[in-house]
Amino acid sequence: MKYVYAFLALLTLAVSTLSHATLLRITPASVDxxxxxxxxxxxxxxxxxxxxxxxxxxxxxxxxxxxxxxxxxxxxxxxxxxxxxxxxxxxxxxxxxxxxxxxxxxxxxxxxxxxxxxxxxxxxxxxxxxxxxxxxxxxxxxxxxxxxxxxxxxxxxxxxxxxxxxxxxxxxxxxxxxxxxxxxxxxxxxxxxxxxxxxxxxxxxxxxxxxxxxxxxxxxxxxxxxxxxxxxxxxxxxxxxxxxxxxxxxxxxxxxxxxxxxxxPNAMKRAEVSHKLLELAYRFTRNEEVIKPNQVLAHLPVLNANLESFQLLNKESQKVTTSLYPNTDDWIDLNQFDLQSKNLTRQNMLGEFEVIEPLATTNTKVDVEFTQKELIAPLMTAIQFATVSVYQNNHLIRTISIQQDVEIKEASFFQKIGLWFKSIFQMITGKQPTLTTFPISDSQ
CATH class of the missing domain: 3.40.710.10 (DD-peptidase/beta-lactamase superfamily)
Known part of the structure; x- marks a missing residue:
C-alpha cells in the first residue's frame, strides 16, 4: 500500500542576515x-x-x-x-x-x-x-x-x-x-x-x-x-x-x-583613500566558516504525518567576517597605513613606531536558538527554523536567520490511526520524539 503522505522536497534554504558592530575603528579625520x-x-x-x-x-x-x-x-x-x-x-x-x-x-x-x-x-x-x-x-x-x-x-x-x-x-x-x-x-x-x-x-x-x-x-x-x-x-x-x-x-x-x-577632494585622493581602505580591510579582517555546507543542524519531530523527523540541512557554507586587529577598542589612523608594504604602524609609549601584525586566531562564539521545536502536517510554506548569533570578543557581529521551504502532506485516515497507537506506545515507554540538535563549532 502506497502512503498518501509524501515528504516531497527540501525546496530551498534561505538565509537572511543582519550585520551588527563594525569590525575596524578607523579615525574619520584620517580619511580624506x-x-x-x-x-x-x-x-x-x-x-x-x-x-x-x-x-x-x-x-x-x-x-x-x-x-x-x-x-x-x-x-x-x-x-x-x-x-x-x-x-x-x-x-x-x-x-x-x-x-x-x-x-x-x-x-x-x-x-x-x-x-x-x-x-x-x-x-x-x-x-x-x-x-x-x-x-x-x-x-x-x-x-x-x-x-x-x-x-x-x-x-x-x-x-x-x-x-x-x-x-x-x-x-x-x-x-x-x-x-x-x-x-x-x-x-x-x-x-x-x-x-x-x-x-x-x-x-x-x-x-x-x-x-x-x-x-x-x-x-x-x-x-x-x-x-x-x-x-x-x-x-x-x-x-x-x-x-x-x-x-x-x-x-x-x-x-x-x-x-x-x-x-x-580630488581624483588622486579618491583613489588613494579607496585603495588604502581596501588594503587595510584585506589585511585586518577575514572570513570564517561558521556553518559547513550540507551540515545537519537538527532533526525535528513531525506530527500528523508518516515521517518521524524532518532533517534541517544547511546547503551552503555560511561565513562570518571577523576582525584581525589586535585591540578592537583602538582607533586606526589610516595615514599610518603604507600602501607599498601593506604595514600599519602606531606610536608606542616610548614614542617609537611599531608595526601592527594581524591576529592568527579570533575569539568568536556561535549561539543557535531554534524557533521551531516540531512540525505539524500538512505544511507548504517557508519556515524560520533557527537564529544563529555570532559574537567576537562578546560583541554581536552577525545574525543569520535560517529559513527553509517545507512541503509535507498530511497522513491518511488509516495512517493516523496507526500513528495514534504509536504515540500511545511512545508515551508508555517514554520514547517520544523530541527536537535533536547538532552542535556548531565556534570559529578559531
Missing part, C-alpha cells in the same frame, strides 16, 4: 572624504564606515544602477547584448562638456558597446540611450531605478535621471551604494567584464577608464567613479583576491570586498 564604507558582500557585514547613511549626490555612480537594470533585462531574455539600438533624439540633452561617446541621433549601436561606454568612461549619452531602449522613455526607466532601489533596501536613495546629473531630489548614501554594489557583484558578475576594462575604442575614438586604480591593482575589477562640482569625487570600488592558508600553502577561497568613498 566626506563619507565612506567598507562592506564584505559575502557576509553583508560592514567592516568600517563613516557617515554612510548621510544623503549625498552620487554623481555617475548612478550608472551602476542603470547597468544593473539593463543586465536584469538581459538575464530575463527581454534584450540581448548583441541587440542593435537606435540612438534616440533624447541625447540632445547631453551638454558638450559632459562625458559622452559622441553618439549621433539615429545611429545604430549594440547594447554591449553602450554598456562599455557607460561603465568605462561614464558616457551620459549611453545612459540615456539604454534607458530609452529598455523602458521607452527616460522617466519610465528612472521609475524602474527607484523601484529596484526600494527592493534592495536603499532607503535613502532617490533617482531623478540616469547619468547622475546634480539635482536636489537625486541622492543616495555610501551605505545604499554599497548595497547596490553588493547586488551587482553577487547577482550580475558579468558587469565586471565591462568595469574592469582600462580602455576601449568606438567609432574611431579612444577612451580611457576613469578608474585609475585598474592600472595599479590587478585584483580590482570595478565598479564606477563619479564626479560633479556638488558631489566632488566619488568611487564605488571592488576587488576579488585569492586567499591562501600560509601554513598549508594552499588556496582557501576567493574573497571580494567593496569600498564606497564619497566627497573626496
Amino acid at each position: 572624504a566626506a563619507a565612506w564604507i567598507i562592506l564584505d558582500p559575502q557576509t553583508g557585514q560592514i567592516i568600517a564606515e563613516y557617515d554612510s547613511h548621510v544623503r549625498r549626490a552620487p554623481a555617475s555612480i548612478t550608472k551602476v544602477m542603470v547597468a544593473h537594470i539593463v543586465l536584469q533585462k538581459i538575464q530575463q531574455g527581454q534584450i540581448g547584448t548583441d541587440d542593435w539600438v537606435t540612438v534616440p533624439k533624447a541625447i540632445e540633452q547631453v551638454q558638450w562638456d559632459e562625458s559622452q561617446m559622441h553618439l549621433e541621433i539615429g545611429a545604430q549601436i549594440q547594447i554591449k558597446d553602450l554598456l562599455t561606454g557607460l561603465l568605462v568612461m561614464s558616457a551620459n549619452d549611453a545612459a540615456i540611450t539604454l534607458a530609452e531602449h529598455v523602458a521607452g522613455s527616460v522617466p519610465a526607466f528612472v521609475a524602474l531605478m527607484n523601484e529596484e532601489a526600494k527592493r534592495l533596501g536603499m532607503q535613502n536613495t532617490h533617482f531623478v535621471n540616469t547619468p547622475g546629473i546634480t539635482h536636489p531630489d537625486h541622492y543616495s548614501t555610501a551605505y545604499d551604494l554599497a548595497l547596490l554594489s553588493q547586488a551587482v557583484v553577487n547577482q550580475q558578475p558579468e558587469l565586471l567584464n565591462y568595469s574592469r576594462l582600462q580602455h576601449f575604442r568606438y567609432n574611431e575614438r579612444f577612451y580611457r577608464a576613469t578608474n585609475i586604480l585598474l592600472k595599479k591593482d590587478a585584483s580590482i575589477d570595478g565598479l564606477k567613479t563619479g564626479f560633479t562640482q556638488v558631489a566632488k569625487y566619488n568611487l564605488a570600488l571592488t576587488a576579488k583576491r585569492p586567499i591562501y592558508d600560509e601554513l598549508k600553502l594552499e588556496k582557501l577561497d576567493d574573497r571580494r570586498l567593496i569600498v564606497v568613498v564619497l566627497g573626496a
Whole structure:
C-alpha cells in the first residue's frame, strides 16, 4: 500500500542576515572624504564606515544602477547584448562638456558597446540611450531605478535621471551604494567584464577608464567613479583576491570586498583613500566558516504525518567576517597605513613606531536558538527554523536567520490511526520524539 503522505522536497534554504558592530575603528579625520564604507558582500557585514547613511549626490555612480537594470533585462531574455539600438533624439540633452561617446541621433549601436561606454568612461549619452531602449522613455526607466532601489533596501536613495546629473531630489548614501554594489557583484558578475576594462575604442575614438586604480591593482575589477562640482569625487570600488592558508600553502577561497568613498577632494585622493581602505580591510579582517555546507543542524519531530523527523540541512557554507586587529577598542589612523608594504604602524609609549601584525586566531562564539521545536502536517510554506548569533570578543557581529521551504502532506485516515497507537506506545515507554540538535563549532 502506497502512503498518501509524501515528504516531497527540501525546496530551498534561505538565509537572511543582519550585520551588527563594525569590525575596524578607523579615525574619520584620517580619511580624506566626506563619507565612506567598507562592506564584505559575502557576509553583508560592514567592516568600517563613516557617515554612510548621510544623503549625498552620487554623481555617475548612478550608472551602476542603470547597468544593473539593463543586465536584469538581459538575464530575463527581454534584450540581448548583441541587440542593435537606435540612438534616440533624447541625447540632445547631453551638454558638450559632459562625458559622452559622441553618439549621433539615429545611429545604430549594440547594447554591449553602450554598456562599455557607460561603465568605462561614464558616457551620459549611453545612459540615456539604454534607458530609452529598455523602458521607452527616460522617466519610465528612472521609475524602474527607484523601484529596484526600494527592493534592495536603499532607503535613502532617490533617482531623478540616469547619468547622475546634480539635482536636489537625486541622492543616495555610501551605505545604499554599497548595497547596490553588493547586488551587482553577487547577482550580475558579468558587469565586471565591462568595469574592469582600462580602455576601449568606438567609432574611431579612444577612451580611457576613469578608474585609475585598474592600472595599479590587478585584483580590482570595478565598479564606477563619479564626479560633479556638488558631489566632488566619488568611487564605488571592488576587488576579488585569492586567499591562501600560509601554513598549508594552499588556496582557501576567493574573497571580494567593496569600498564606497564619497566627497573626496580630488581624483588622486579618491583613489588613494579607496585603495588604502581596501588594503587595510584585506589585511585586518577575514572570513570564517561558521556553518559547513550540507551540515545537519537538527532533526525535528513531525506530527500528523508518516515521517518521524524532518532533517534541517544547511546547503551552503555560511561565513562570518571577523576582525584581525589586535585591540578592537583602538582607533586606526589610516595615514599610518603604507600602501607599498601593506604595514600599519602606531606610536608606542616610548614614542617609537611599531608595526601592527594581524591576529592568527579570533575569539568568536556561535549561539543557535531554534524557533521551531516540531512540525505539524500538512505544511507548504517557508519556515524560520533557527537564529544563529555570532559574537567576537562578546560583541554581536552577525545574525543569520535560517529559513527553509517545507512541503509535507498530511497522513491518511488509516495512517493516523496507526500513528495514534504509536504515540500511545511512545508515551508508555517514554520514547517520544523530541527536537535533536547538532552542535556548531565556534570559529578559531
